Amino acid sequence: MASMEPMGLNDLATVTAIFNEAIKAGETTQALEPKTIQQCQSWLLNNKPEYEAYVYREKAEIKGWMALTPFHEREAYSPTVELSVYVTLSARSQGIGNQLAKLGLTRARTLGFHSAMLLLFPQPVYRLNWAKRLGFVERGRLEGVVPIEQGWRDVMLFQLYCI
Template sequence: MGELLASGLHFAEITEEHLAGVLDIYNYYVLNTTVSFHTEPQTLTQMRQSVLNGDPRFKSYVLLQDGELQGYVLITRHKNKEAYDTSGEVSIYLKPGSGGQGLGGQSLRFIEERANELGFHVLVATVCADNEPSRRLFAKHGYEQSALFKEIGRKFGRWLDIVSYQKIIG
């Protein structure tokens, strides 16, 4: 079950059948970019734990266009303390080469609707400061920069900054 949009896009909860494709997308970013701060490829078991966590509030969805996997979007726990339960962390990963087609914006609008239905008040997005496309995406959709952490990660022999954005949705 999912939501079919006019443009042939379809969002559906991630199931076991999607895991290999989702893992391929994520591991591309692990191995080739600073989008992910993992430095080693993830396993199918690790991806399963990440996107099929069993918590009904923290959902993961695939983005399909005409039946083909284009990416995935998820809400994860922002912090593991009860007072944060109305806040979620949003992440979007698009298949390499799928950027610049509006899929990120449609994914963001979709996940905000779901987050609102699930009772979230705030969504947070944390991205590498080098990731200009993601920074533009979140800013364009009403997220405000709320933090900048300098040299907080190291990958490919470089120190990396992260930027956090937030949006009050409900």
């Protein structure tokens, strides 16, 4: 039986491992180097009630997680939230990411956010199509903003209105 529950301190080791797995695979726009449990705690469990994080648990094992975090540190952007969704590599293509994203969007609406943003790499294309299936609209492309060993990667901006 699977469940989605608010993320807690006891979840952080697995949540951090899943995030670091995505960093190692070059799949995240969030970070270039692996993060510590303390860094993920500060980012995801920041004691701000307007932001939330959830885990997807199946048979007591965390398979993925989602977080609503500030889109930008500037106050004027506070009505906009960034949605992050991560699923462990071994549990991909099972609909877990969809369930987590839909929960995140429901929570963003309930919490009164005006819009939600996704920041995605342009490759693989299936992620862009996933965002569009969720109702996100492509709003732009930031060229050459993420350094990688082979040069620079672009980042795509996707937005969904929550109102």
